[in-house]
Amino acid sequence: MTTTSVVQWGLWALLLWPQHLAASIPLDCRDDQGNLSRCTSISQEKLLDRVIHHAELIYRVSEELSSLFEELFIPFSFRLQSNQAAYSCITKALPIPSSKSEVQQISDKWLLHSVLMLVQSWIEPLVYLQMTMERYDHAPDMLLNKTKWVSEKLSSLEQGVVVLIKKMLDENTLATGYGEQGIVQNDVQPEVLESVMRDYTLLSCFKKDAHKMETFLKLLKCRQTDKYNCA
């Protein structure tokens, strides 16, 4: 999927080069004949379903990734309880609803934007995680593969949410900002344990945020189909 999106990106860059700063990144849409064409035909419901499906998958894989990492590299004494989050996550500063009542009170627009914010804030840390995983000794391939896969899926999720926002809200939003959040600090080489704990925290926080995304999108779907009975 990445290669096709790259091709698409290049194609659009050529076509719309004066507008290369334009926000939307076209989805890889094909009409019935299988010809590569401008994506206009996908319906909103289908798109939302696909986005939700993406979010579910991302959450599932991130959960596996976190537990695997914990088994391999974290000693017992430092292991977090399943209901614990020892360290603060990077996204705590974001204005994201944190309860169902809050979620019920915000509008669709804010839901979507919240999702977008979450997705965009995790793209770079995941890239960073990919790099750090390779530094670990005896890191199994599964760990590396999952990290890579999650990173990719998150990118495509971002694209989908952007299109969704455009469809639902008729807004044009920017894609991932470049260097919005300077979380990663590549210059400093932390201590081993500290870096391990930091990676572990990253993975835990990502797992939680993935669940947030999934929940928001599902709520959004409910609102689309049955506004009055949804939460």
Add this chain to the structure above:
Amino acid sequence: MMKKVGEVVLLWLLILFIQIAAGEGYSPPGKPTNISCRSPEKETFTCWWQPGSDGGLPTTYALYYRKEGSERVFECPDYKTAGKNSCFFSKNVTSIWVNYNITVVATNSMGNTFSNPVDIDVVYIVKPNPPEEVVVNVTEDKDWPFLQVSWKPPKMADTRSGWITLIYEVRLKLENENKWEELSAGQRKIFKIYSLRSGGTYDVQVRCKPDHGFWSEWSPTTRVKVPEYLPQERSMWILIVVFAAFILIICIWMIYMNFHSVKHYLLPPVPGPKIKGIDKQLLKSGKSEDIFSSLVVSNFPPTTSNYEDFLVQYLEVYVPEERELIMDEGKDLQDDSFKTENSTCDNDSGRGSCDSHTLLIDKGGGDKEDGQQTDQEGSQAEAEAKSHEEVMEKEHLACCHENAQIPNISKEKEKVKSWPSLFSPLPQYSLSPVNRPNKPKMGNQHCLSDGLFTPNSLSSYFTQPGPSTTKSFRSNYWECSLDHKQSHLLHPQTAAHEHLQAENDLNVAYVDYMGAPLDVHELSVRPTEYVEVQRVSDEDVVLLHPVTPSHENSYTISHQTEDYSRVRMVNNNNGLLLLQRDDIEEEKNMCPYEEEMVSRATSTGCRASVTSTLPNSATGINTALPILDEKAASGYVDTATMFGLPTY
């Protein structure tokens, strides 16, 4: 002083006592432990703790929590709803995806104790309620029933809006078993179970779990019974078995009915012997005597050692009307080694067959015979062959009477194997057996001779060829006389023997006789014989000695060539009675033999006539041999001169 010390001591004791009293039951509370929190629907949650010792004093517990990112400490809003030692967090105070730091404090009058802090995130502590309204239906599907389980999610969980996504699990077991079988149902709310035991009773339960939380408890058991559906199989099998057995019985019956034809086809019977007279049963019994006795139809094989009797066919001795012819004929015939052929030989006759080479009888003479026959038939007593052959043939014919058919010359033709050259055809009589032996087959006994033939003379004749032949010859003569009474001359032989002997005798006679005209041999002087005496020695060897005339051409032939005399009989002295030709003519009148079965009467009659004529004939004959004129007569050995001559 003493009082002051006492007071101090009392005071100390009092204080000490109080302190002790105070310290026994009262202490600060123990530390609360095992703080656990659960949320049933990801909207509220409840925490429980385990209180420690209370220290003897009433202890109060308080729960304080702190949200992440904030230092503000809050106390549990509700201690009552969830029961004792619990704290219930309502929706208003519940935040999702937010870490809570919870601490429980126990307080009594003595002090307070803090528990270990616990960090929780509501998302991760969700444990829903069990599914509700579990319904199990038994559904019939083409005689293969299955279970359909359906349920509803717990009421409190908001799965409809997507706030919680639940996955379900079903388990079942037979009612009398202990082990459950768990089946994952995903996010569906309907599940089908196949491969059920016929007639069994099942227990079914369902539970659920959010994708990020804990499993719920199992739902209450639902019991269901599966109907019986197997017996139909059994009845089908029974039907199949019965049908197969029926078919098997039919096949066996069919094989049994056709057993013989099948056996005949597979194992064809061995063909048995098809020899006339051979009885298979006798073969099986293994007694050779019995077997061969059945074959002995006409003196075959010879049971006596007197194999001389065995043999050669009769020789006709014709009184030659045409000596020249005869003589010529004889030559030719002799050249042919005295072989004639009877085309009408009878296979069953048992005579030394006309065709047998051992008799030195050539079938070539058959033609001659025919000629003779016709002549004979047409002609008078004398079957005068205009050709030598005819003559000879007749003789042969005469020789070869076999059966009662003898009267017909034609028939007699059959096996006339004799010395064609030696004999002149005798007309009628030639063919008639001289003496019919008792046995009809003896028909051809032409061994009567007109003249006597002394055995001695005979023997002398035959000595040269061989003693055996001599004797045989003799015996032949005996036979010639055939029959029965006269058979004093003859050995009571089987017809065949008589035949043969007669023939032999005749042959001998002819030989001798013919010797002269044919220049082959002479009877009297030379024992040269053309006789084919088949003599069956004791070893069952038939000895034939074709006497080549070349050896002993007696020139007594001159004498002999004159007449062929019939050898009517052989007397008991082994004398061959020769009938002179003239007499023969008479004889034939006298003894019409035709068609007469072998009977003594005729023979006797003939004899009588013969005898009567004897003197006549005798006179007429120069031979020293007495000649019996007999009429019977098949073969006539024209040995008149022969036997008479031998007296040289």
